Each structure stands twice: as structure tokens, then as C-alpha cells.
Amino acid sequence: DAKTTQPTSMDCAEGRAANLPCNHSTISGNEYVYWYRQIHSQGPQYIIHGLKNNETNEMASLIITEDRKSSTLILPHATLRDTAVYYCIVREAPGSSYKLIFGSGTRLLVRP
Amino acid sequence: GAVVSQHPSWVICKSGTSVKIECRSLDFQATTMFWYRQFPKQSLMLMATSNEGSKATYEQGVEKDKFLINHASLTLSTLTVTSAHPEDSSFYICSADATASGRAVHNEQFFGPGTRLTVL
Numbered sequence: 010d011a012k013t014t015q016p017t018s019m020d021c022a023e024g025r026a027a028n029l030p031c032n033h034s035t036i037s038g039n040e041y042v043y044w045y046r047q048i049h050s051q052g053p054q055y056i057i058h059g060l061k062n063n064e065t066n067e068m069a070s071l072i073i074t075e076d077r078k079s080s081t082l083i084l085p086h087a088t089l090r091d092t093a094v095y096y097c098i099v100r101e102a103p104g105s106s107y108k109l110i111f112g113s114g115t116r117l118l119v120r121p
Numbered sequence: 122g123a124v125v126s127q128h129p130s131w132v133i134c135k136s137g138t139s140v141k142i143e144c145r146s147l148d149f150q151a152t153t154m155f156w157y158r159q160f161p162k163q164s165l166m167l168m169a170t171s172n173e174g175s176k177a178t179y180e181q182g183v184e185k186d187k188f189l190i191n192h193a194s195l196t197l198s199t200l201t202v203t204s205a206h207p208e209d210s211s212f213y214i215c216s217a218d219a220t221a222s223g224r225a226v227h228n229e230q231f232f233g234p235g236t237r238l239t240v241l
Contacts, residue, residue: 043229047165050212050235050237051234051235052125052214052216052232052233052234052235053165053214053216053232054232055229055230055231058229094164096164108155108167108170109155109167109216109230110167111157111164111165111166111167112164113163113164114164
């Protein structure tokens, strides 16, 4: 079973920030938080990951709470092409070839 | 990022026939690949872990005799759906772990574009 819970759906206006929450209250010390997204009828795409520090890359920012029981993915300026299902996944430390278990994800709709 | 391809992108077959789906890592070697199945409006469900040169590891509830996996080289894994039936119609997605090749900057898996199987 997936170790994360996410809202089923969200929407935001184009150009605004999209903040996608994820709860992972049972995360263990050696598990990272990974985010992937899946645009309709395509394979998932890696977005970002983190352990306990906040992370930022060209796609998004990841904010992890101090107790690591939840996190938020932030798309700073959402575009229509960001409409997708976003999956928050916890997995073992990078460097190990470990399977990803997908939960139900959040369906994000970016409105024009 | 590294590129993973799947072939075919879609296939329609008659009930009772077998269908082979290929997953290739185009610019890196992958000792481990994964196969997922996705039904409409549902999440990805991991079917099995494919390891080069050894038997695949199947998730609970996945019939290994029904879904044959072969990982004969470091760039190719195949999934064969044997004696396909309409309930096997689904979107099949593979991913490849590029960790060993050094291509996984963030140790992420790279996913193929998926294969849509329709069994009549």
C-alpha cells in the first residue's frame, strides 16, 4: 500500500502558484520523498525529491515539514501544460534500486 | 534525462492471443526495469521488477505465468501477456533504473511512454 495521502483533485489559475500537499506520517528515517507527475496517457515524469531540507529545481520547489510527516510541492507559476496527476511517493535512499509504489495522486487542473 | 522507449505504443489483439511489449533504455544501461499496469482513471500498479540475467520478481496477486517478463540484456526488457483476455486491456508502462549507469542524476527512475493494449 502507498505510504502517502493526497487530495484527490485541485485546481489553480494559470500563472499562479500551485501548492500540492502530501501526508506521509509513517515515513522512516532513511526514506526520501519523491514527486512525479503524469500527463494524460503518458509515462510519469520525475519532478523533485528531498529528505528533510527544502529543495528547488527548475520545475518546482519541495517544502518538507520539520517532523517530515508532510510535504508540499510548489509549482511557482503554473501553466496549462502543468495539468496532470501529481504523485507523492516515499522510497528508500537514492543509490538503491528500489521500486516506486504509486498512490492515487492529485489531479491538478490549471485553469486559463 | 535518460530516454526509455516502448514498442508498440498501442496494440489491438484477439482474445486468446499473446502480445509482447518491449521496453528499451536508449542511452543507458539498466540492470533493473519495472513494469506497471494502469487502468482508466486509476493509479499505476506495480506488476513486477525485472532484473537483467535473472528471474523477475512479481508483486502479490500478479500471475507470473500470465505476464512473462524477460530481461535478456542491459537495455531491453519484454513483457508478454499470454492468452490475453478483455480484462487484460490496460495501459502498460515500464520504467528503468539508471542508477548503476550514472545517468540518474537524482536516482530517479525513467519511464517509457506506455503501451495501450486492447483485447477484443
